[in-house]
Amino acid sequence: MAQSNDNEKRSPRFDRTERRIHVNPAYHTSLSTAVAVSMQVLVSHPLDTLKVRLQTTTNHSDVGALRLFANFCRSEGPGFMFRGLSFPLMTVSVGTIGGIATYTRTLSHLKPGSDVKKLDQFSYLDNFVAGWVYGCTRAVVITPVELVKSRLQVQRNGGPQLYSGPVDCMRKVGRALGLRGLYQGFISMLAREAISGAIFFPVGRYVTRQLKDHTRVPEIWATMIAGGIAGVASSSVVYPLDTVKNCIQVVKDDAPTQHRQMIYWFQKLYREGGMRGLCPAFAPAMLRIFMGCGTFYSAFFFLLKYLADHEEVVQGSEEVRPWANIEAQKSPRLSVGEAAQRLVQSSEEAALQ
Structure with missing residues (x-):
């Protein structure tokens, strides 16, 4: 006990207050979004390529998805599924970061003074409105990305290679149609993103809450299942819009103006195949x-939770101040002169003892 009291009296020779760096929550959101979107693109791009091919292939309603997939693999090799991967991998996160930023900002405006990290405090209506704003923001940014990705995905190996890469595609479309050409299919894209965003977030919160309250599923798996179910629920509603959007974006630059209109493709696809014509490759798309x-x-x-939990970065080492107690850690940081003076005092006290 005496030894313990002596340790408490000893001056903390290198006692430095733990400086805590408070990181702007916006950085947490941006970093989490960028990493999550990159993982999403890597996981889903191969099946997305197959979906776009089936959506833009003529007479797709007469041929099964597996048969077309086998034909593509036989003629072009499995590598066709990774066409156009680099461009969305580098750019889609920008649109999603902007969308998530407006999503969290909208939530904070709907309920002033609330902590957007604690999503359970927001109603399903709040998530619906914020999700709608998220979708609108995202559509503005990623429409050119979707156009370039779709055009690269439909290029066949061994066939005419109109574009050598993403930059070449943007340059040729811009030269032929101007900036407006990069936003072909924007109306259908805007409708798709706004509706799906308005459905995705409230459904995701509802399923997450139900899994946490009524099952013993670990939280990481609960959020993964909830995200998958919410994605299927939102995407199945807007799938015809997605098909129309892809058909508009891969139209040749010299095609008639009506081929860039939503109503034209809705009528054409429905006339040729009914709802099946509007929803080709539905099963692989939902997967x-x-x-x-x-x-x-x-x-x-x-990632958002992890970064929030580690928001305060401690500077200093416990090893150089083993006797520093909690109160010492909270004391003001000493200057060099004060530290030297305390060191001398502690030496004198030790000599007297």
Whole structure:
């Protein structure tokens, strides 16, 4: 006990207050979104390529998805599924970061003074409105990305290679149609993103809450399942819009103006194949959505929580101040002169003892 009291009296020779660096929550959100979106793109892009090929292939309603997939693999090799991967991998996160930023900002405006990290305090209506704003923001940013990705995905190996890469595609489209050409299919893209965002977030919160309250599923798996279910629920509603959007974006630059209109493709696809014509490759698309959205949802919230828990970065080492107690850690940081003076005092006290 005496030894313990002596230790408490000893001056903390290198006692430095733990400086804590408070990171702006926006950085947490941006970093979490970028990592989560990159993981989502890597997981879902192969099936997305297959989906776009099937959506833009003529007479797709007469041929099964597995047969077309086998034909593509036979003629081009399995590598066709990774066409156009680099461009969305580098750019989609920008649109999603902007969308998530407006999503959290909208939530804070709907309920002033609330902590957007604690999503349980927001109602399903709040998530619906914020999700709608998220979708609108994301559509503005990623429409050119989707156009370039779709055009690269439909290029066949061994066939005419109109574009050598993403930059070449943007340059040729811009030269032929101007900036407006990069936003072909924007109306259908805006409708798709706004509606799916308004459905995705409230459904995701509802499923997450139900899994946490009524099952013993670990939280990371609960968020992954919830994200997958929410993605399927939202994407199945807007799937015809997605098909129309892809058909508009891969139209040749010299095609008639009506071929860039939503109503033209709705009528054409429905006339040729009914709802099946508007929803080709539905099963592989939903599998891709479940995998991609589940990965994004779980990775985003896991990283956001992890970064929030480690927001305060401690500077200093416990090894150089083994006797420093809690009160000492909270004391003001000493200057060099004060530290030297205390060191001398502690030496004198030790000599007297």
